[in-house]
Structure formats: structure tokens, C-alpha cells
Amino acid sequence: MSATPSPTTPPSAFEPRRILVTGADSGIGKATAVALAAPGRHVAITWHSDSDGAARTAAEVREAGATAHVSRLDLTDPERGAGVVDALAAEMGGLDTLVLCSGTGTAEPLLDMDYARWREVVAVDLDGAFCCLRAGARHMVDGAAGGRIVAITSVHEHAPRVGAAPYCAAKGGLGLLVKVAALELAEHGITVNSVAPGEIATPMTGQEDESPLAGKDRPGIPVARPGDAREVAAVVAFLCGPDAGYVNGASWVVDGGMLQMGPQAGSHLERNDWRRP
Template structure:
């Protein structure tokens, strides 16, 4: 009899994390959910997972408290019975000029956005290797894994580092049947961007080729592909989900207010 597949999604109390947890449940997976400051949101996510007939477990995890926080991965793996996929989604950022940054703020962003996923992935990979039948790890980075943003020095450094860490993990874990990829969202309608639950078709973004922000479910769909059977020969890649923003090169930016770039 096949084992029930399970996943842990960090930061799944809202936004991309919640959408991903629900999408994986729709695929038939039991889901572990971590939260930092919004336990009620995590319970709501768990309720959506359970409404789909799948198990849900929640665990508090504050990635600013390392290395202890990563123990949440093992706690959820124990309660779920196994661990087939880890989605490192929890993250934070800053909007502070480079010269005004303080060490503590930089260290917090690097811990949450880079060191935390590193330690969580180690724990998940060790469990997957012990199980003996492979697994999937997906790191949610950002378009700023690939391109800089003014005022986001530690965020860009962490996401760029997580992107390259993804590639190293993919090489080293391939012999164990563990596929590792990154998903790099652009502007998505989430609490982090201040517009969770918005109808994305009603928000113009002239600086994005598709002309709007993304919906969290559109990111979740790509994560689900990478976690599911159709992503079995994909590893070490970064998948932008950004409405084409990165293709804009030096013109890129959701802040643009005009469509004038569309004409030569």
C-alpha cells in the first residue's frame, strides 16, 4: 500500500503559504503548517485543508530564534508520520536605505530568509533520506533573487543566497532522489504587499507586462507542479512567477505608472 504523502509549508498562516497548503491538500497531501505571529490564521489554513479531507497539523516557528526554531520541521514530521515535501515560504523584508541599516535588522532578515530555510531543509532532507524514497524541497525566493531593489539590501542578499543554496542542494541531494527548486514571485496580492484578497484584475501595474499583480494561488500552482509527479525531472531551477517583470530588465518595476514602455 502506498504511503500517504505529506508536506510542510512554513509561514502558511496567510498569503502564498496558505494558498500553497490548500493546493497541496487538493493534490491529496496531508499538510503541516508553521506560523509565527498569527495562530488564528494558521488555524484557518488548517480548517481549509481539513475541509478537503486531508490532515492538517500546526506548529509555531519563529525563524529569528535559530537554530532551535527549525525543530518545528521534525515536530510536524513526527505528527504527520513522514515528510515528502518541504516548502520554505516563511520570510520577511526591509525597506531601509543601505546606509541606514543596522546590524540587528540585517541579521534578522538573513536569519529568517536564508539561514532558517537552510536549517529547515537540513532537517527535512535527513528525514527524506531516512525514509528512502526521495522527496521535494521548494524554496520561495523572490524576483529579487535575480534583480536588486532599492531599500532592500538584506532581503536581496538573502534571497540571492537562497537561490544559489537551492542549486547546491539540488546537486548534493539528487543522489537521494530529492529534487530542490526555487519559486521566485513578483508582486503578489498578500499581506506582505498590503493587498491580500484583492481582485488582481482590478489593479493596474503598467510596469508588469501582464499588467497586474499576481494571485497567491498562481504561485501555489507552480509549487504544486514542482512537488507533484509532473515535476519529477526538474531540479536546481528557479521559476519566476512575476507576470513577465524580470523580462523588463532595467525597466522592471511594479512602480511604473505608464504603459509608454510598450511602444518603441
């Protein structure tokens, strides 16, 4: 039985009302939770190690007029992710929008990396995302009103980086998981897309609470600066909104043109220090 919305209900009628953003204690997750907050909406946010950051995000969500829900999520045990999604969906009375922002990474050559570190990154970035995506999709199917799922991947969904073997492998895998989910969930009125950021001024890049516009010269990026988390959140908000009903299975790169620099960077690099993390 198909749960596709009735033809009398146009896709543009969708509005995110019961929203879950994982990894929303800082960075892109925080910016996304705030961007999606609005009067009458419920926004659930999760955190792993920064409860104070989660509390600050929740306060901003409430200032925007939404109801905030907060829960800890530890995806080093990926299967626990489904339970957290289920519990937050129950608090909100359902789920129609899921943004997967939780993630971790490495800066270590693969020859020096042990298997435990590999598994930790892949568990969080890929296995955990799968468990949360599957759980969230089940709630959307049960709700029979369509939905939106967006996974935050990385430019390394598309291109490698020295020192980031498990991160790149996981983000590449997540990108293809998104495409498979987009095919399988479309009949239920659920779209699934990814957003692939480049260098963004967040705690993960060591730039927490720093402006990407001041004193940040990046010759290897055409726009010559890092991005702001709110610039990524704006793309996510569009994909979660009523105007993105025909966007499905796509990867939206938000990187200031970084990925276009392959041949250009190759012809201009003058040192071999790129070979080390």
C-alpha cells in the same frame, strides 16, 4: 550508500503525502498548503505571529480532505526551525515534501540600516531556510522514498531593489543554496527547486484579501497587474508533484514578465523617485 529509488519505480510514481509548508498562515504559504491538500494527505503548516490565520488555513486544508497539523515557527532563532520540522515530521510519520515560505523584508536604505535589522532579515530568510531545509532533507533521506523541496525566493533572487539590501542578499543566497542542495540530494531521489514570485497580492505587499484583477494597474509589469497567490501555488504544486521528477536546481520565475522589463523600464522612467524605498 545511495538511497536512489529503484529503477523499477519510475519518478512519476512520486506523490506528496506528508507535506510541510512554512509560513502558511497567509499569502503564498496559505495558498500552497491548500493547493497541496487532498484526501489521504497530511499537511503541516507553520505560523509566526498570526495564529488565527493558521487556523483558517488548517480549516481549508481539512475541507480539502487532508489532515492538518499546526505549529508555531519563529525563525529569528534559526536553529529552532529544525526542532519544529522534526516534531511535525514525527506527527505525520515522516516527511516527503517541504515548501519554505517563511520570510520577512525591509524598506530602508542600507545607509540608514543598523546591523540588528540586517541580521533579523538574513536570519529568517536565509539561515532559517537552511536549518529547515537541512532538517527536512534528513527525514527524506531516512525515508528512502525520494522527496520534493521548494523554496519561495523572489524576483529579488535575480534582481536588486532599493531599500531591500538584506532581503535581496538573503534571497540570492537562498537561490544558490537551492542549487547546491539540488546537486547533493539528487542521488537520494530528492529534487530541490525555487519559485521566484514578483509582486503578489498578499499581506507582505499590503494587499491582503484584495483581488489582483480589480483596479490594479501596473504599467511596469507586462501583464499589467499583480499576481494572485494561487498562481504561485499552482507552480509549487507542479514542482511537488509526479510530473516534475526531472526538474531539479531550477528557479521558476512567476512575475508576469516583470524581470524582462529592465531595458524597457530604463528607457521610460521619467522621474528619480525610484531611488528611495
